[in-house]
Amino acid sequence: MKAAILREYGQPLTIEQVELDPPKAGEVHVKIEAAGICRSDLHFMKGEARINLPAVLGHEGSGTVMDVGPGVTGVKPGDHVILSFVPYCGRCHFCLTNRANLCDAHAATAGVLFDGTTRLHKGDQRITHMGKVACFAQEAVVPETGCVPVGKDVPWAQAALIGCSVTTGVGAAMFSARIAPGSTVAVIGAGGVGLNVIQGARLLNASKIIAVDIGEGKLEFAMSFGATHTVNPTIQDPVEAIKKITGGVGADYTFEVFGSPQTALTAYNAARKGGTVVIVGLAPIGDVAGFDLVSMVRQEKTVKGSYYGSTRPAVDMPTMVELYRLGKINIDDLVTRRYKLEDINKAYQDLDGGEIGRGVITQF
Ligand code: CND
Ligand code: ZN
Numbered sequence: 001m002k003a004a005i006l007r008e009y010g011q012p013l014t015i016e017q018v019e020l021d022p023p024k025a026g027e028v029h030v031k032i033e034a035a036g037i038c039r040s041d042l043h044f045m046k047g048e049a050r051i052n053l054p055a056v057l058g059h060e061g062s063g064t065v066m067d068v069g070p071g072v073t074g075v076k077p078g079d080h081v082i083l084s085f086v087p088y089c090g091r092c093h094f095c096l097t098n099r100a101n102l103c104d105a106h107a108a109t110a111g112v113l114f115d116g117t118t119r120l121h122k123g124d125q126r127i128t129h130m131g132k133v134a135c136f137a138q139e140a141v142v143p144e145t146g147c148v149p150v151g152k153d154v155p156w157a158q159a160a161l162i163g164c165s166v167t168t169g170v171g172a173a174m175f176s177a178r179i180a181p182g183s184t185v186a187v188i189g190a191g192g193v194g195l196n197v198i199q200g201a202r203l204l205n206a207s208k209i210i211a212v213d214i215g216e217g218k219l220e221f222a223m224s225f226g227a228t229h230t231v232n233p234t235i236q237d238p239v240e241a242i243k244k245i246t247g248g249v250g251a252d253y254t255f256e257v258f259g260s261p262q263t264a265l266t267a268y269n270a271a272r273k274g275g276t277v278v279i280v281g282l283a284p285i286g287d288v289a290g291f292d293l294v295s296m297v298r299q300e301k302t303v304k305g306s307y308y309g310s311t312r313p314a315v316d317m318p319t320m321v322e323l324y325r326l327g328k329i330n331i332d333d334l335v336t337r338r339y340k341l342e343d344i345n346k347a348y349q350d351l352d353g354g355e356i357g358r359g360v361i362t363q364f
Pocket of ligand 1: 354
């Protein structure tokens with residue numbers, strides 16, 4: 001089958017024919033129908049994050065079940081599924097304490113399936129599966145717990161986005177921050193994930209929702225997802241601007257959704273006394289942000305990370321699907337560009353070049 005392969009950091013992906021072995025016990029063979037263009041994959045392409053190479057990237061996907069390995073009971077051939085990039089073991093400390101997004105068994109087997117091996121290879125050369133999803137390919141073999149069944153009424157691209165940006169962004173607002181009604185929110189970075197934090201804040205009845213982005217087009221687009229105010233840090237100091245909009249105090253909740261020390265510091269400094277700073281963006285490995293320690297103590301600021309929106313994908317993705325069906329979250333307008341798998345490098349140039357919304361591969 002055809003897949004986009006990352007062979008070297010800093011180099012374009014190459015479209016190649018590779019082999020995919022049949023699913024083993026507890027695994028599912030999926031035909032990929034849509035795959036989202038998320039910045040997390042770009043971090044690997046640029047070497048800002050590390051993965052064993054060669055690798056098939058892609059962690060935001062949807063598809064049709066083709067066949068299942070022994071013991072699989074949750075899905076059957078023909079089912080439509082959203083792929084989760086944190087399949088869970090159901091037995092570790094985190095799975096058993098309602099935090100399956102932090103599953104230990106998944107973390108211990110990064111880039112391979114739960115049994116420690118890959119189904120992807122080219123002859124003798126083993127190929128890494130990003131997030132146990134690897135959906136920049138015609139097909140994938142994934143763990144059963146990485147498949148979330150979805151109704152056939154949900155279009156493929158929209159289902160794929162629930163696989164990362166929607167769940168990560170809306171989840172960050174809903175579960176990581178638990179935004180209280182009437183509170184003020186600032187979101188630094190209004191890309192595919194940030195727009196979902198913004199619409200999550202709207203869903204939770206935040207009052208002022210301030211979108212911060214260096215792209216004017218991004219800011220305008222953010223208004224249609226619920227932003228009430230916009231700030232362009234290339235034009236004005238973002239911390240001063242957020243304080244001004246919030247009556248001089250700063251926002252109750254700030255979200256960093258780009259991935260850099262500088263934007264994390266903006267998020268920290270723009271949070272009000274007693275406020276919560278949620279870090280969603282993945283900064284390049286090794287980067288550190290220096291927060292002022294005294295203000296953190298005297299102002300009791302909370303800084304927290306948010307992985308996969310602090311969701312339990314198996315139960316929270318169906319909630320996202322329902323919110324989409326009810327029109328309470330807008331995924332249709334998030335899908336702004338469609339690509340063929342062959343054009344994946346162009347899709348990533350567009351992402352890095354600041355195109356609005358989310359690109360999705362819909363032709364394999
Ligand atoms: P995308 O590139 O679509 O959005 C990032 C946005 O940040 C863009 O709109 C940029 O214009 C904007 N930006 C860049 N610099 C600045 C700045 N100085 N100030 C304000 N805005 C700026 O990326 P994405 O939405 O796909 O991903 C965003 C981050 O989230 C990225 O680091 C990705 O790896 C991470 C992420 C995290 C998780 C998770 O589970 N926590 C899941 N998926 C992606
Ligand atoms: Zn992602």
